[in-house]
Amino acid sequence: MHLLRLLPRPSSLNWIFPSAVLVLAALAVVTPRAVHAEALLVVEADTGKVLQADNATMPWYPASVTKIMTAYVTLKAVKDGRLTLDTLLTVSPVAASQSPSKMGFRPGIQVTVDNALKMMLVKSANDMAVVLAEGVGGSVDGFSAMMNQTAQKLGMTQTSYVNPNGLPAEGQITSARDLAILARAVIRDLPEYEYFMHIPSIRYGRRVTQNFNKLIGRYPGADGFKTGFICASGYNLVASATRNGKRLIAVVLGASSGNARAVRAAQLLERGFGGNGLGWLKPALGTVDNLVPIDATPPNLRDEMCGGKRKRPATDEDADVVAANGSASTGESAVTFFTAGLQPPMGKPSDLLAAEAAASEPIPVYTGPTKTGTALIAAVAAEAEKQTPAKRGKKSKIAAKKPDAAAPKAAADAKPAAVRHANARPEAAAKPAASADRKPAARPAAADKPAPKPAKPKAAAKPKGENKPAG
Known part of the structure; x- marks a missing residue:
């Protein structure tokens, strides 16, 4: 589905201004031509000043960027003292029945608010979103009402929530404008x-x-927020980055792939930071709160995203990779975003994603109550034990005990691991994660020990026995 541009095409302006080249350059920066339905927005985080807006107030299906609001409402409840990050929540049958992406815990399993938030925001776990909703609001409907009240209070006049995870539902709508307002609220509040x-x-x-936001660890200064995808919405991303003390928020809705939305957002941020040197040409667009909403039906990109042979689940776990020559979206976006002789400051669109993300230790998550020290190490190792292949030899049991000897030292390393209060940082969890790695690492080697056993049945299968039935 193609959206009509509100501004005229550059070619129609030639007769108005003699300095047509200058005008074309300005329009190329401000209003890039999309190859399909897309909404784009860049704002300054502190002031709300709009640096670029394309279909920014067009209603859109949010998909998993819904979880930004789920996190906001949950964390406001924590800040207000209604629960803590250590509060235990129980996985209900409703939560367990959610579609992927999810953790897949059975009903009755308990997780802390802290761990549920990490699983929801990094893995985009739909079951954890429902666990949080039921824990904070009593039910999905009760929490959705809280989400809608919060949206109205923040000025998100185009937003309506039906569920806490963004899975397809009638009436689940937002806009790039409203998502930028929400991102600013997270930063501010x-x-x-x-x-x-x-x-x-x-x-x-x-x-x-890994976080599905591919800017994290790749784009310099990237520091938020969340991705989303369902067939009807296309690939969405709310991203932020900070450079020289200036923080920008970029919203991309309706990109054609996970890579395309990351490249799109990086290009928007780069331009917002003044990477093209033409900031003085940008017209005044006001603040994000003052953008005028469009009264329209959200574009449905189902056929474009998932029609024909393009079968995709409603999950953000896309494994698409930019081809050497770029996909139809990312390859062309470099041309449409930087026309009139302007070159993308970051080089080819695929450059952003070609590099490995900056090295970092994964943050350990687990079920059950908050744990620290040896208890945390044991919890992480226990989860690893469950995921280890069943085949084990006698030495595997001995190997499992080995880390216990080093437990006091590991416990000292692990103390800051669990993020249990407002000032704790997830980076502190790196050391216990490394300890957890070492513990199960011995298992595969031990499990290989009994490998010669299958030779016995072969020796027992004598020709005599094989011929008996034939007689």
């Missing part, structure tokens, strides 16, 4: 909890999940 929005990765047992 919850600075002590904002670290939840830019955790690079989490470790659950042996499984490590």
Whole structure:
């Protein structure tokens, strides 16, 4: 589906201004031509000043960027003292029944608010969003009402919530404008909890999940927020970055892939920081709160995103990789974003994603009460044990005990691991994660020991026995 641009095409302006080249350059910066339905917005985090807006007030399906509001409402409840990050919440049958992406815990399993938030924001776990909703609001409907009240209070006049995770639902709507307002509210109202929005990765047992926001650890200064995808919305991203004390928020809705939204957001941020040197050409667009809403139906990108052979689940776990020559979206975006002789300051669109993310230790997450020291190490190791192949030899049991001898030292390293209060930072969890790695690492080697056993049945299968039935 193609959206009509409100501004005229550059070619129609030639007869108005003799300095057509200058005007075309300005328009190329301010109003890039999209190859398909897309909403784009860049604002200054502290002032709300709009630096670029394309379809910014067009209603849109939010998908998993909904979880920014779920986190905001939950963390406001924590800040107000209605619960703590250590509060235990129980996985209900409703939570366990959610579609992927999810942790997949059985009903009855308990997790802390802290761990549920990390799993929800990094893995985009739909079941953890419901766990938080039921724990804070009593039910999905009760929490959705809290989300809607909060949205109205913040001035998100185009937003309506039906569930806490963004899975397809009638009436779940937002806009780039409203998402920028929400991101500003997180920065303004919850600075002590904002670290939840830019955790690079989490470790659950042996499984490590990287943040789906591909700017984290790749784009210099990237420090938030959340991705989302359902077929109807396309690939969404609310991102932020800080450079020289200046923080910007970029919103991309309707990109054609996970890579495309990351490249799109990086280009928007780069331009917002003045990377093209033409900031003085930008017209005054006011503040994000004053952008005028468009009364329209959200574009449905289902056919474009998931039609024909492009079968995709409603999850952010996309594994797409930019081809050498760029995809139809990312390759063309470099041309449409930087026309009239302007070159993208970051080089090819694929350059951003070609590099490995900055090295960082995954933050350990686990079930049950908050744990520190040896208890945390044991919890992480226990989860790893469950995920280890069942085949083990006698030495594996001995190997499992070995880390206990080093437990006092490991415990000292692990003390700052659990993020249990406002001032704790997830980076502190690096050391216990490394300890957890060492503990299960001995298992595969031990498990290989009994490998010669299958030889016995072969020797027992004598020709005599094989021929008996034939007689």
